[in-house]
């Protein structure tokens with residue numbers, strides 16, 4: 001069994017669907033309630049046993065890089081004021097020294113290109129990829145579910161969920177060979193198929209556990225759909241040597257890359273918090 005130690009967080013996209021907010025604020029720094037989106041992905045990765053965090057950033061994402069730093073002045077002020085709870089929450093967002101790195105993607109040439117830039121840091125071990133704008137609420141964090149399943153079956157693994165057939169053109173979709181429990185063995189994967197052409201309704205969402213062979217495939221992948229270097233093309237090419245499994249996770253996924261999905265997530269997370277669901281009855285909760 002291989003321990004999955006490293007995770008890549010591609011956060012170099014332009015986030016155009018949130019303009020003008022994303023003119024100066026990285027999409028991943030938009031707050032969901034009181035924490036930036038990126039924090040949810042980092043927490044999920046940590047719960048799954050990830051020890052090294054690799055962020056693929058781009059010009060204009062300085063706020064994201066600063067977010068993981070310590071803030072001694074602020075910590076001192078909160079400590080002096082006796083605001084211990086806030087201090088603990090602030091400190092929880094600090095990234096311990098030596099655990100994280102930033103790799104620059106100078107131009108948004110696609111998700112596959114972003115992942116490929118981490119090849120040297122990933123080396124020769126399997127790794128996880130998390131897209132922070134796919135927010136997944138689950139009793140057991142999604143990546144943790146996948147790591148457990150991956151320990152049993154190995155290969156390349158993508159998180160999947162069932163979508164309405166009319167929506168297949170927004171996702172990568174698996175061509176299913178057979179199913180066993182929450183896992184599906186795929187014989188292929190199609191990027192954004194029209195509903196009538198979709199081989200199934202099992203759509204890929206932004207959690208992956210990949211073998212280093214995918215990195216090698218990415219080196220040779222040409223620009224695909226939308227003129228971008230697609231991660232799905234490299235995973236599909238790797239089927240020649242590595243099985244592909246979809247993992248139908250338990251939980252609810254919100255597309256926080258879209259304004260509607262972000263609002264839906266905000267409402268769902270707020271309703272799960274006593275102070276926000278019924279604030280007048282929970283005064284002083286914090």
Ligand code: UTP
Nearest residue numbers: 010011012013014015016017108109110111114
């Ligand atoms: P999206 O397709 O959501 O693109 O990327 P985007 O640029 O972030 O947002 P829009 O469509 O302009 O609103 C999916 C994920 O891949 C990353 C993004 O940061 C996001 O996490 N990505 C995409 C990169 O890191 N680099 C790229 O070149 C493209």
